[in-house]
Amino acid sequence: MATTKSPVVDIHTHVYPPSYIELLKSRDAIPYIRSFPPSPALRLVILPAEDTESTSRGRPVGPEYYDITKKIEFMDRHSIDVSVISLANPWLDWVPAAEAGKAAEGINNEVNEECGRYPGRLFAFGTLPLSGGKDVIVKEIARLKELKYMRGIILGTTGLGKGLDDLELLPIFQALQDAKLPIFLHPHYGLPGSVWGERANEYGHVLPLALGFPLETTIAVTRMILSGVFEKVPELQMILAHSGGTLPFLAGRIESCIEHDAHLKAEGKLGKGRKTVWDVLKKNIYLDAVIYSEVGLKAAIQASGQDRIMFGTDHPFFPPLEGENETWASVETNYEAIFGALGSGSDGALAALGGNAVRVLNLSI
Amino acid sequence: MATTKSPVVDIHTHVYPPSYIELLKSRDAIPYIRSFPPSPALRLVILPAEDTESTSRGRPVGPEYYDITKKIEFMDRHSIDVSVISLANPWLDWVPAAEAGKAAEGINNEVNEECGRYPGRLFAFGTLPLSGGKDVIVKEIARLKELKYMRGIILGTTGLGKGLDDLELLPIFQALQDAKLPIFLHPHYGLPGSVWGERANEYGHVLPLALGFPLETTIAVTRMILSGVFEKVPELQMILAHSGGTLPFLAGRIESCIEHDAHLKAEGKLGKGRKTVWDVLKKNIYLDAVIYSEVGLKAAIQASGQDRIMFGTDHPFFPPLEGENETWASVETNYEAIFGALGSGSDGALAALGGNAVRVLNLSI
Numbered sequence: 001m002a003t004t005k006s007p008v009v010d011i012h013t014h015v016y017p018p019s020y021i022e023l024l025k026s027r028d029a030i031p032y033i034r035s036f037p038p039s040p041a042l043r044l045v046i047l048p049a050e051d052t053e054s055t056s057r058g059r060p061v062g063p064e065y066y067d068i069t070k071k072i073e074f075m076d077r078h079s080i081d082v083s084v085i086s087l088a089n090p091w092l093d094w095v096p097a098a099e100a101g102k103a104a105e106g107i108n109n110e111v112n113e114e115c116g117r118y119p120g121r122l123f124a125f126g127t128l129p130l131s132g133g134k135d136v137i138v139k140e141i142a143r144l145k146e147l148k149y150m151r152g153i154i155l156g157t158t159g160l161g162k163g164l165d166d167l168e169l170l171p172i173f174q175a176l177q178d179a180k181l182p183i184f185l186h187p188h189y190g191l192p193g194s195v196w197g198e199r200a201n202e203y204g205h206v207l208p209l210a211l212g213f214p215l216e217t218t219i220a221v222t223r224m225i226l227s228g229v230f231e232k233v234p235e236l237q238m239i240l241a242h243s244g245g246t247l248p249f250l251a252g253r254i255e256s257c258i259e260h261d262a263h264l265k266a267e268g269k270l271g272k273g274r275k276t277v278w279d280v281l282k283k284n285i286y287l288d289a290v291i292y293s294e295v296g297l298k299a300a301i302q303a304s305g306q307d308r309i310m311f312g313t314d315h316p317f318f319p320p321l322e323g324e325n326e327t328w329a330s331v332e333t334n335y336e337a338i339f340g341a342l343g344s345g346s347d348g349a350l351a352a353l354g355g356n357a358v359r360v361l362n363l364s365i
Numbered sequence: 366m367a368t369t370k371s372p373v374v375d376i377h378t379h380v381y382p383p384s385y386i387e388l389l390k391s392r393d394a395i396p397y398i399r400s401f402p403p404s405p406a407l408r409l410v411i412l413p414a415e416d417t418e419s420t421s422r423g424r425p426v427g428p429e430y431y432d433i434t435k436k437i438e439f440m441d442r443h444s445i446d447v448s449v450i451s452l453a454n455p456w457l458d459w460v461p462a463a464e465a466g467k468a469a470e471g472i473n474n475e476v477n478e479e480c481g482r483y484p485g486r487l488f489a490f491g492t493l494p495l496s497g498g499k500d501v502i503v504k505e506i507a508r509l510k511e512l513k514y515m516r517g518i519i520l521g522t523t524g525l526g527k528g529l530d531d532l533e534l535l536p537i538f539q540a541l542q543d544a545k546l547p548i549f550l551h552p553h554y555g556l557p558g559s560v561w562g563e564r565a566n567e568y569g570h571v572l573p574l575a576l577g578f579p580l581e582t583t584i585a586v587t588r589m590i591l592s593g594v595f596e597k598v599p600e601l602q603m604i605l606a607h608s609g610g611t612l613p614f615l616a617g618r619i620e621s622c623i624e625h626d627a628h629l630k631a632e633g634k635l636g637k638g639r640k641t642v643w644d645v646l647k648k649n650i651y652l653d654a655v656i657y658s659e660v661g662l663k664a665a666i667q668a669s670g671q672d673r674i675m676f677g678t679d680h681p682f683f684p685p686l687e688g689e690n691e692t693w694a695s696v697e698t699n700y701e702a703i704f705g706a707l708g709s710g711s712d713g714a715l716a717a718l719g720g721n722a723v724r725v726l727n728l729s730i
Contacts, residue, residue, distance in 0.1 A: 163562040192557045195584060197528040203591045204628030210619040211587060214611070215580050219560060222576060226568045242618065246579070249614035252658025252702070253607065254575040256695055260683045263569030293617025299664040318625045330621055337617070 012312025014088035089188035100132030115149035165227035217245030248303035377677025379453035454553035465497030480514035530592035582610030613668035
């Protein structure tokens with residue numbers, strides 16, 4: 001699908017490097033990897049909703065999770081020239097404080113080395129040792145800046161445990177801004193299980209994945225906006241997973257609710273100097289194109305600008321339920337959304353498919 | 366703003382008829398109305414987040430809540446020809462079972478009479494006695510069908526207490542389908558407070574109103590889709606508040622998650638006979654235009670079709686924080702979104718402003 005001249009770059013594609021698999025195998029609480037006898041097959045359980053007898057637990061862990069050659073095969077099959085790989089959720093959020101720095105260093109080095117095996121085809125977002133405390137985190141940011149293939153960091157929504165509107169995060173955001181490392185914001189924790197109702201287990205993983213994930217992202221970035229992060233760290237760059245969760249669609253409502261809130265007005269939080277949601281969308285935020293529809297992608301493009309949209313696949317998740325060696329429908333749907341929204345072969349489509357990522361992430365190919 | 370020929374119809378506009386005010390005054394748990402000394406002014410508290418010392422409790426209850434002449438003044442000031450009024454949340458969800466039938470009958474009659482005071486300018490969505498049990502509810506549906514100005518019913522997301530994917534609701538949905546009374550689905554309960562984080566009280570009501578409400582609607586209708594309501598009651602008509610919450614933006618992701626869910630496949634829930642989210646959006650769902658942005662409205666239009674969009678205001682909520690007699694910014698924003706998305710004076714804009722509502726709700730003006 002790529003044209004010969006303009007590269008296709010996948011900025012939303014996950015890896016479980018072998019040392020991360022070993023870390024997960026050593027655990028018996030979420031996230032963990034184990035077999036469920038009588039089957040000897042290893043399964044990965046990362047979501048609370050997956051960890052009950054009522055569902056088949058987790059998902060099979062095949063080589064597409066940890067074998068980087070499978071990533072390259074997947075890229076070739078889907079005409080993807082470059083992937084910016086990132087550790088999958090829940091990253092290192094769960095690592096004991098004393099081990100966090102070492103774990104991040106090991107995994108970031110390993111991912112960087114995987115990129116080095118395919119120069120020009122793989123770059124990466126690093127993982128922060130969030131449980132290690134501010135100094136350990138800032139030190140790892142400085143180290144990541146020097147790793148050859150690192151182009152940003154992937155971040156969940158918990159931050160240091162209190163969410164991304166936690167004032168304690170400001171020095172970390174500042175360090176990322178100074179290092180010019182964008183944050184790839186990605187959900188993991190979803191919403192409390194009670195919101196899905198009594199029949200939720202009849203619906204597989206649809207509700208937490210389709211609704212919980214996007215809302216988690218939206219809540220996290222809205223809390224950042226409301227707490228003033230983007231005024232305090234004005235050049236902070238965020239790439240939002242899943243086209244911003246629901247931010248492009250709800251931006252107008254969020255703005256209206258802010259402008260009509262008596263409490264915010266009384267606190268003097270409206271008016272001069274405030275960045276609106278639209279300002280943040282157009283100045284601080286990039287959106288991936290992992291939205292599976294032209295309708296959603298058009299809203300993302302209109303909200304953020306077609307120079308701020310980046311193709312992604314979410315590999316190795318959402319494989320076909322059968323026919324594993326075929327082209328993946330989940331990937332095709334996102335290609336088609338770009339062609340539908342921007343026109344196949346148009347400058348906008350080429351930018352969304354790869355040009356924007358090359359420019360913003362400084363990918364020398 | 367209305368053209369002389371084509372009416373402007375507001376389908377999202379709430380009333381607190383005097384008897385409902387009296388019901389709320391008699392209570393001391395949410396929802397309730399009371400004064401907070403030393404001020405003698407009555408205040409309405411309807412959201413849990415409003416009921417804490419850390420916020421100014423609730424909101425002032427002025428005559429725009431209960432005096433129907435204020436609705437007409439508001440309509441005149443904003444060039445609205447017709448309003449389809451509905452009881453505000455949380456309706457009668459909280460009424461003891463034995464009183465539900467009588468409460469609904471009283472309030473529906475009162476609202477119908479208010480409409481009769483301004484023939485051709487006011488129609489209404491009725492309120493169901495949800496706590497009264499199936500027979501009481503179905504009886505009230507039959508009665509509503511005969512009330513001169515009733516054109517549908519307003520419904521929250523709890524149904525009979527277990528959400529809208531509760532099988533016990535099917536006879537009620539069937540009765541609404543048979544009576545050709547659309548459901549105006551409206552949020553109230555939002556999301557559990559824990560999702561807003563420790564600093565939520567610094568942000569006024571922005572997070573629960575801007576994000577909790579739309580997600581509640583999205584979850585409710587997605588659960589209906591997943592439970593097969595729209596296959597079982599195929600002509601059921603729903604009007605979704607706030608342009609569907611986030612449904613237009615997330616429809617692609619929901620569809621993709623359904624199609625890639627091993628559990629749904631194993632249960633035989635994929636394939637033949639299934640209505641997709643897109644099918645439901647284009648056949649069963651109408652969307653109001655209360656989304657406060659052209660970006661969101663365009664997505665709503667593309668998802669559902671421009672013959673399925675209906676202007677609304679959410680009056681008496683979101684008044685200006687000052688200058689009460691001016692034109693409301695919240696209303697202007699929604700007008701501008703329609704003109705921006707469809708073109709001022711275009712057939713699509715006229716349809717969204719009123720033509721669709723006249724046709725779908727059979728408003729004889």
